Amino acid sequence: MAHTSQSLRRGAALLASTVAALGLLTACGNGGQGKSPESVSGTAAPATGNASSTDTSNTSAVPSSTGSSSASQTGGSATGGGSSTGGTTTSSAAAARCHTSELTASVGGNNPGAGQENFPVVLTNKSGRTCTVRGFPGAAFLNASGTQLGPDPQRESGSTPTTVTLKPGQSAWAGLTFSSPEISGAKTATPAALLVTPPDEKDSLKVTWKNGAVPVSGNASSVRLSVFSAGTGA
Numbered sequence: 001m002a003h004t005s006q007s008l009r010r011g012a013a014l015l016a017s018t019v020a021a022l023g024l025l026t027a028c029g030n031g032g033q034g035k036s037p038e039s040v041s042g043t044a045a046p047a048t049g050n051a052s053s054t055d056t057s058n059t060s061a062v063p064s065s066t067g068s069s070s071a072s073q074t075g076g077s078a079t080g081g082g083s084s085t086g087g088t089t090t091s092s093a094a095a096a097r098c099h100t101s102e103l104t105a106s107v108g109g110n111n112p113g114a115g116q117e118n119f120p121v122v123l124t125n126k127s128g129r130t131c132t133v134r135g136f137p138g139a140a141f142l143n144a145s146g147t148q149l150g151p152d153p154q155r156e157s158g159s160t161p162t163t164v165t166l167k168p169g170q171s172a173w174a175g176l177t178f179s180s181p182e183i184s185g186a187k188t189a190t191p192a193a194l195l196v197t198p199p200d201e202k203d204s205l206k207v208t209w210k211n212g213a214v215p216v217s218g219n220a221s222s223v224r225l226s227v228f229s230a231g232t233g234a
Contacts, residue, residue, distance in 0.1 A: 124166075
């Protein structure tokens, strides 16, 4: 019986050695055709920082050559008083903007002071609806043949444009200012008309100029415009 047990143990050991040897041969015979190494994700690449093309939170309107109402532009202080036909100044538009075809333009009387000539450029809502103006007008002096006299007026700095709501018949005004040529010594010309372009519009309104010579070149010849305020500036 003891001899039989030893024979069984030897057989079991021999069988185990044979199985291990076969497993080793199998592993060595794969020839590199086993499973590919597992991919491990590394550090993410730096963000490109591309902004969404639809993000307009920082966008400002681009003004036209004739004068626009971009909120990023600033204009001079409104010093003229309102009138019974004046519109309401608000911080945001309450209605669609006024188009050129809905407006009439005029130039008020001179209010001189401290060597300055100051004229209100007035836009009046002639339509049957309420509309708004905001920012600067465009303006240019013209001679009788329609040629512009002098450079484009400059925009005054110092105040933020506000939206002026105009009911039918109401007006808004912007200041047109220049140094008195008699004091500045600037070269002058006498315009036949003032071309006025409402904010954000391309079409203009022509107003007969009845206020004499204006500076067109030389010392202190700049003409300046302020933003629109409610009223007629009278």
